[in-house]
Amino acid sequence: MNDYQFRLVKVQGEFTWHSHPDTDEVFIVISGYLQIEFRDSVISLGPGEMTVVPKGVEHKPRAEQECEVLLVEPRGVVNTGDTGGGLTAENDIWI
Amino acid sequence: MNDYQFRLVKVQGEFTWHSHPDTDEVFIVISGYLQIEFRDSVISLGPGEMTVVPKGVEHKPRAEQECEVLLVEPRGVVNTGDTGGGLTAENDIWI
Numbered sequence: 660m661n662d663y664q665f666r667l668v669k670v671q672g673e674f675t676w677h678s679h680p681d682t683d684e685v686f687i688v689i690s691g692y693l694q695i696e697f698r699d700s701v702i703s704l705g706p707g708e709m710t711v712v713p714k715g716v717e718h719k720p721r722a723e724q725e726c727e728v729l730l731v732e733p734r735g736v737v738n739t740g741d742t743g744g745g746l747t748a749e750n751d752i753w754i
Numbered sequence: 755m756n757d758y759q760f761r762l763v764k765v766q767g768e769f770t771w772h773s774h775p776d777t778d779e780v781f782i783v784i785s786g787y788l789q790i791e792f793r794d795s796v797i798s799l800g801p802g803e804m805t806v807v808p809k810g811v812e813h814k815p816r817a818e819q820e821c822e823v824l825l826v827e828p829r830g831v832v833n834t835g836d837t838g839g840g841l842t843a844e845n846d847i848w849i
Contacts, residue, residue: 660806683756685760689802714756731755732755
C-alpha cells in the first residue's frame, strides 16, 4: 500500500542480529509462535499478535518451529538491516 | 509504525460508501468475515485474509456478523473518507 510492502515470510531457527536505521518494522504473526530477542529482553508472539520494532533497535527473530509472519515496512528495506550476511534476501522479488 | 497506524476495529452491519483520495487502505481480517463492496464487484475476506483498497476507489465495508479487522493507513485518515456523516469517528483516540 502506498510505498509500503506487506511480506508474508516463514521463520524457523534463528535469524541474525540486526537493526533498521531508517524505519520501524511491524511483525504480525499469522501462525505459529515467534520470539524476538532484544539486547535486554525477549518477547513471544502467537497467532494474531503483533509488535512494532522501533527503528534503530537491534533485534533477532527466532522460532523453534516454523511460523508464518506478516512483515510491514517500507518498500526496499533489506531484511538483515545493517548487518548483511548469508541470510540477506533479494528484494522486490514478486511471487 | 513510522507515520502509519494499525487500528483494530469491529465491523457489523453496513458502513457508508466512501473513498480516501490521498491514500491506499489495507484491511486484514482477524476474525469473522468482512465483505467489501465496490461499485462493480464485491469481495469477501475471512480470517488471515487481506486486501488493499487503492486510493480514490469507492468502497463500502459490511459484515452480517461482527468481525474484527486490522486497518492499516497513515495517521489521521478519516474513517469515512470523503463522505463524512454519522459514522465518522474521532481520530487519534488511544485506548
